[in-house]
Amino acid sequence: MSHQPVLLKEVISYLQVKKGGLYVDATFGLGGHSKAILAMGGKVLGIEWDEDLYKKARIKYQGFLEKNLFLANKNFAQIETLAKEKNFYPVDGVLFDLGISMEQIEKSGRGFSFKKVDEPLDLRINTKIKMNAAYYLNYWSKEELYQIFAKNTEVTNFKPLVDEIVRRRKFKPIEKVGDLVSIINDKIKQKSEKIYRQIWQGLRILVNDELENLKKGLEGAKKILKQEGRLLVITFHSLEDRLVKKFAFENDLNFLTKKPIISLSKKTFERSAKLRVFTLK
Numbered sequence: 001m002s003h004q005p006v007l008l009k010e011v012i013s014y015l016q017v018k019k020g021g022l023y024v025d026a027t028f029g030l031g032g033h034s035k036a037i038l039a040m041g042g043k044v045l046g047i048e049w050d051e052d053l054y055k056k057a058r059i060k061y062q063g064f065l066e067k068n069l070f071l072a073n074k075n076f077a078q079i080e081t082l083a084k085e086k087n088f089y090p091v092d093g094v095l096f097d098l099g100i101s102m103e104q105i106e107k108s109g110r111g112f113s114f115k116k117v118d119e120p121l122d123l124r125i126n127t128k129i130k131m132n133a134a135y136y137l138n139y140w141s142k143e144e145l146y147q148i149f150a151k152n153t154e155v156t157n158f159k160p161l162v163d164e165i166v167r168r169r170k171f172k173p174i175e176k177v178g179d180l181v182s183i184i185n186d187k188i189k190q191k192s193e194k195i196y197r198q199i200w201q202g203l204r205i206l207v208n209d210e211l212e213n214l215k216k217g218l219e220g221a222k223k224i225l226k227q228e229g230r231l232l233v234i235t236f237h238s239l240e241d242r243l244v245k246k247f248a249f250e251n252d253l254n255f256l257t258k259k260p261i262i263s264l265s266k267k268t269f270e271r272s273a274k275l276r277v278f279t280l281k
């Protein structure tokens with residue numbers, strides 16, 4: 001499945017891409033946004049944490065590598081060190097297009113969708129991470145799971161769900177996507193896709209330490225931006241968006257977009273995309 005990058009036109013327009021300008025694409029994926037930056041003569045440092053995607057990206061963009069495009073299989077929490085190591089700074093723009101891509105949902109085999117019931121309940125973006133989602137659900141105490149759900153999900157009525165996870169795992173470990181889906185189906189009365197998406201999102205945040213990485217990524221991005229450079233962040237849920245806003249206030253950034261730019265796409269996950277653009281003061 002080809003992946004049309006989210007808010008592409010808006011991203012390109014706000015980045016004000018210049019020939020020879022330096023841009024960090026902190027969430028490279030398969031380079032949907034970067035492709036357009038490269039086509040306009042910009043140079044890109046692309047960061048992608050998922051090893052499989054990184055390998056695919058290297059093949060896809062072979063012709064650009066080490067000329068206009070530098071790719072790193074790293075966590076964007078290390079953005080500052082990476083840019084400095086590669087002497088790729090100060091930069092004209094940094095883009096974070098958060099979360100995961102359709103490519104990962106469709107092809108990773110790591111359980112990123114609640115619809116892939118036969119896949120393992122893994123949810124690691126990078127497979128060097130020690131604990132996957134199933135590990136937490138099988139080994140963490142009930143109280144720890146309550147805390148996880150309270151902190152990382154927007155689900156309010158999670159206690160019966162956690163209680164059932166803890167009851168069932170005594171008989172059979174939770175291993176597959178379908179194991180968790182069946183618990184949700186039993187315990188949550190008003191089922192909508194939203195509840196599954198929120199639970200998967202919360203587990204992904206936990207497994208990949210997404211909010212902590214985002215904080216570090218934003219701190220690093222601020223340090224490598226030129227005075228007039230632009231920081232663009234696309235978030236997909238309110239926990240991310242709140243963190244980004246808080247960061248911008250605490251770091252006295254200029255909000256170039258008074259209200260976030262939203263996607264008019266009809267596709268479910270793109271519908272929740274919000275783009276915010278900042279500059280340094």
Ligand SMILES: C[S@@+](CC[C@H](N)C(=O)[O-])C[C@H]1O[C@@H](n2cnc3c(N)ncnc32)[C@H](O)[C@@H]1O
Nearest residue numbers: 005027029030031032033049075076097099100
């Ligand atoms: C929404 S997708 C980006 C898609 C990309 N803009 C495109 O057009 O192909 C987010 C990407 O960020 C990657 N990612 C998530 N967390 C990351 C992190 N902490 N460091 C680096 N990459 C990360 C994911 O693996 C995924 O490929």
